[in-house]
Amino acid sequence: MNLRSTLQTALGALLRNRARSLLTMLGVVIGVAAVIVTVAIGAGARVSVQQQINSLGSNLIIILPGSVTQSGARTGSGGASTLTPQDAIAIAGLPHVSAVTPVVTVRAQVVGGGNNWQTSISGVAPTYTYVRQWALAEGTFFSDADVASAAKVCILGQTVVTNLFGSSDPIGKTVLIKNVPFTVVGTLVARGQSSVGQDQDDTVAVPYTSALQRLTGGTFVNEMMVSGDDPTDTSSVQSEITALLEARHRVTSGQDDFQVRNLADIASAASGSATVMEYLLASVAAVSLVVGGIGIMNIMLVSVTERTREIGLRMAVGAPSSAILTQFLIEAVALSLIGGAIGIVLGFGGTYLVAFFANWPTVVAPESVALAVFFSAAVGAFFGYYPALKASQLNPIDALRFE
């Protein structure tokens, strides 16, 4: 008896008992759908955590000057003046760096629109919007040419806009920063408070060259912000930067006059907890898959008992044990595979509903679908084997006489 006719026999038996087949499948259907939906929700949670981390800045790495000792007193981190705009330009050339901006910070009184307001002025490069993942609300950011010419242009944060201009449009207006007139060319979108309660919108961005030449009169920058090109591997970028700066500053490891920090710790902690949640959800779903498998075994056992005379007859007309074993095994595997397929469809549907109604990002991983298919087949084979073996080992005459 070849495989094809065994397959016909097994599928025929399932079709003859449609209602029972459907009920049996139900367990696997729910199990597989649950696995797909919960894994998708878990993955969605991880993505959303990742997005929140990324909103702090794109794979952000921060470089601060080291501390110095002056007259016996040590300054804190960032107290030293060691980082120059030229360092930033050199860092931009590193292979795994996608963007870098120097940051020159100075607090100053800003006058404009008939009001004045003290705020934090950041002298930055045009890459700032990318590095901070911060879009413009209006206007355009200043260009590399503005940086080269130390142009007197500025971008206002929303808090500054409100305090100086109220509801009127600030674009094209002039503000005085430390009595230097700057033209407003753009405004940043509102970002709200940072994680430590600072108002991120209380800021003004100007070209770092303008900040150095016109506001601080220095040559050193307060910090640098770097975007790595790979969110999963900021540490190799960190070591590249460290090596480059050590070479440029002619210091050896251990005597660094700068510090390189990243947000990887926060990111990994957050995505770690997302992973834990994902596993938790998936294992709950896996339990339901196992329960579905036991349902299949129960029905197959009942089926073997109910069809004992049929098995006897098949043996009487010459079916070898192996054909009986294969038939019942195929029935069980087919039940769980078809159940698995329906479960996948329902899983996608459920995932879509969750995304739609709960407004939760969901990601259906192809792996979870493959896993669900594999497990539903395995469940069928595993839980179908015992009843099938039981059926195939019946003595023909005992089976035929079974009442």
Next chain:
Amino acid sequence: MSVPVVVTADLHKDYTMGDQVVHACDGVSLTLEHGEFVALMGPSGSGKSTFMHIVGLLDAPTSGRYELDGVEVGTLGKNTLAALRRTKLGFVFQSYNLLPRTSAVENVELPLLYAGVPDAERRQRATAALGVVGLSDRLVSQPNQLSGGQQQRVAIARAIVNAPSLILADEPTGALDTAASLDVMVLFRRLNVEQGITILLVTHEPDIAAHADRLISFRDGRVVRDEVTKKVVAA
């Protein structure tokens, strides 16, 4: 003289029921020649059915020797026995044992399925067998759409579809009325005469047994009577 279909020598079959040993077959030695039409009679528990199940390779004897078409079957494995059942034997049961919700032609195809006969040939042979039993117009009928007599004829078609040497019929008319019983016995006789199939029939109705050429009576696991009641038709 050709090899007999069935030769048994001192066949024993013991069952243990509680602490009692029942000798269902207690030294049965019988020979069935090709083309014979034999009826086995005897009261319930006389061992006639047990003997038939051993002959049908559905049950194994406790001791003794059994040759089917010259092949000693005592030492054969399960798969070889299954192969012998599907090439040499056909079964007809009192309760028909047709697969429910399955068409007549598919029921008849069943032995060929396990014999690995290709689809087209299978369908053609099953259709031919149903023609032999006079059910050409009921190919796609399911058992619950057929009368008892028709169902039994489907079962007979299933028994002859693999061209067996021997048909074993266990009370084939037990569930049928007189007219349908007569039809079935006439059909057996036709198969016996036209196709030369040996028929071994278990019954406890004397008028059914009267259709056979040879009558064997069992009592307490032994053959108590074995006589030719009609002149065997020359093959």
